[in-house]
Amino acid sequence: MRVLLAEDHAILARTIATGLRRQSMAVDIAASGDEAERMCLLAAYDVLILDRDLPVMTGDEVCLRLRELRDPPPILMLTAAGSLEDRVYGLDRLGADDYLGKPFDFTELVARVRALSRRAPKPPSVVHEYQGISLDLTRHEVHVDGRAVELTPKEFAVLLMLIEARGEAVTHRELVRSIWDENLDPRTSAVRATVSRLRGKLGVPDAIVADAGEGYRLCR
Structure with a gap:
């Protein structure tokens, strides 16, 4: 629960x-x-x-x-x-x-x-899958190659945006606007730190690539 x-x-x-x-x-x-x-x-x-x-x-x-x-x-x-x-x-x-x-x-x-x-009625699961990553939006569960991964709400939200981009880059500005408060200082390391923790939890060092000037993309 x-x-x-x-x-x-x-x-x-x-x-x-x-x-x-x-x-x-x-x-x-x-x-x-x-x-x-x-x-x-x-x-x-x-x-x-x-x-x-x-x-x-x-x-x-x-x-x-x-x-x-x-x-x-x-x-x-x-x-x-x-x-x-x-x-x-x-x-x-x-x-x-x-x-x-x-x-x-x-x-x-x-x-x-x-x-x-x-x-409470149990809604059907909404599952997003990409490159061995399964993200259950309804149950708030993530599995990587069948392994359960515990994520914080922000890590979960970042991963969802990256999966929905299907390998295309998601910019720093898009992540801030969708997940963080609009008043977040653009110079803060909050986004970079969250992506770094998420990368570690996925278990693949280069699962999330940072493209200079572009943003972040999922490429396991």
């Missing part, structure tokens, strides 16, 4: 994520509302645990925007505002699938996450 936890309190987020991982769940963390929305657009999550009080974009806004998607993830609203009126508002007006107030018992959180995952 793949879970996205949108929680800006770093210690709480790490605690929840660690507990869920011990329950055999794959967990990604978003520290702001806009990051949570971007990650949901890049990957298919079985459940989104969404704090209402997030920076940049509130959990309420994220919930409303995700409900416009064709296949939004089931949303468990997690918040300190646990009155009856707040619960009704979250479920009825915002479209959340479940609502859990803070503080909460961790075993109840796990039970609610699993229940949401069971109720």
